[in-house]
Amino acid sequence: MRELALVTGSGRPRRVLVVPALFEEANKLRRFTVETMRRLDAAGIDAVLPDLPGTNESLQPLATQTPEGWRAAMTAAAAHFGATHVLAIRGGALVAPAALPGWLLAPVKGAGVLRQMLRARILARREAGVEETQDALLAEGRAHGLELAGYRLGAGFIAAIGALEAETTDRMTVTPELLQGPGLWLRAEPGESPAQADALAAIVAVGMAWEAAP
Amino acid sequence: MASAPPLSVSSASGCLMSDDTDRQLRSILGDVLGLSADRVAAFDDATGLFGDLPELDSMAVAGLLTEIEDRLDIVIDDDEVDGDLLADFGALRRFVEAKRAG
Numbered sequence: 262m263r264e265l266a267l268v269t270g271s272g273r274p275r276r277v278l279v280v281p282a283l284f285e286e287a288n289k290l291r292r293f294t295v296e297t298m299r300r301l302d303a304a305g306i307d308a309v310l311p312d313l314p315g316t317n318e319s320l321q322p323l324a325t326q327t328p329e330g331w332r333a334a335m336t337a338a339a340a341h342f343g344a345t346h347v348l349a350i351r352g353g354a355l356v357a358p359a360a361l362p363g364w365l366l367a368p369v370k371g372a373g374v375l376r377q378m379l380r381a382r383i384l385a386r387r388e389a390g391v392e393e394t395q396d397a398l399l400a401e402g403r404a405h406g407l408e409l410a411g412y413r414l415g416a417g418f419i420a421a422i423g424a425l426e427a428e429t430t431d432r433m434t435v436t437p438e439l440l441q442g443p444g445l446w447l448r449a450e451p452g453e454s455p456a457q458a459d460a461l462a463a464i465v466a467v468g469m470a471w472e473a474a475p
Numbered sequence: 476m477a478s479a480p481p482l483s484v485s486s487a488s489g490c491l492m493s494d495d496t497d498r499q500l501r502s503i504l505g506d507v508l509g510l511s512a513d514r515v516a517a518f519d520d521a522t523g524l525f526g527d528l529p530e531l532d533s534m535a536v537a538g539l540l541t542e543i544e545d546r547l548d549i550v551i552d553d554d555e556v557d558g559d560l561l562a563d564f565g566a567l568r569r570f571v572e573a574k575r576a577g
Binding site: 387412449 | 504509531536537539540542558
């Protein structure tokens with residue numbers, strides 16, 4: 262299955278696979294993510310940002326995707342582009358390829374991703390006068406799939422996402438404190454922060470230089 | 476004042492907790508709304524939130540509540556959340572103070 266990827270730089274020995282944040286956070290962090298890639302490029306590091314199947318330019322439907330399928334797609338992208346490292350953003354850490362070393366920016370648990378989306382749906386429906394509960398929605402979602410925050414997720418996705426946690430072996434967790442600013446994923450509307458993109462790219466570049474040092 | 480009665484000790488720590496709630500809520504709202512510390516410092520109890528700030532849609536409110544839970548170590552039940560809770564800054568602060576006290 263063909264998917265598009267945004268690529269900065271080419272042919273250099275160090276290539277980072279960037280696994281994007283999920284759903285609404287992917288939109289909020291898209292600019293920050295790409296700004297970080299541009300800085301990596303300036304530091305002599307290639308970066309590849311693939312679409313998760315069923316999102317952005319992908320031709321696949323979202324409703325048939327699963328977290329395992331996303332991980333398989335990211336693993337295939339890492340092999341195709343010859344990635345040497347991974348930089349996973351937020352929920353992207355849940356679907357990062359298993360074997361690559363690298364960095365996780367403020368990784369979240371699958372349960373947290375699901376809970377927040379369920380809560381958003383419950384609040385939106387309450388405004389419309391309809392009462393729903395997390396338990397009932399989860400049961401329905403595991404059986405038939407569910408529309409959450411505008412995303413139509415299949416039963417397989419809902420059933421699997423809640424138990425996922427990021428693989429942290431050989432990976433450094435980058436906290437918002439290290440970027441010296443509040444996470445842009447918290448913003449109600451998309452924002453940007455050149456300083457935070459500088460900081461994240463510097464952490465990756467310094468980590469690679471350290472690794473390469475004799 | 477070496478022999479201050481226990482009552483004033485406990486009320487003093489209550490004030491500290493309340494100050495901390497106020498400070499943390501302002502910080503979280505600043506992070507969510509993308510406002511400077513000066514802007515959020517100017518919030519008073521009547522500063523309107525949900526309904527007054529169009530960017531606070533259901534997804535943003537869900538994110539705001541999750542962040543409040545994480546930073547203040549409380550759990551907010553979905554059925555506690557309605558327009559009144561987020562009507563203004565004072566209502567939100569009183570709700571969180573009660574949660575932390577209780």
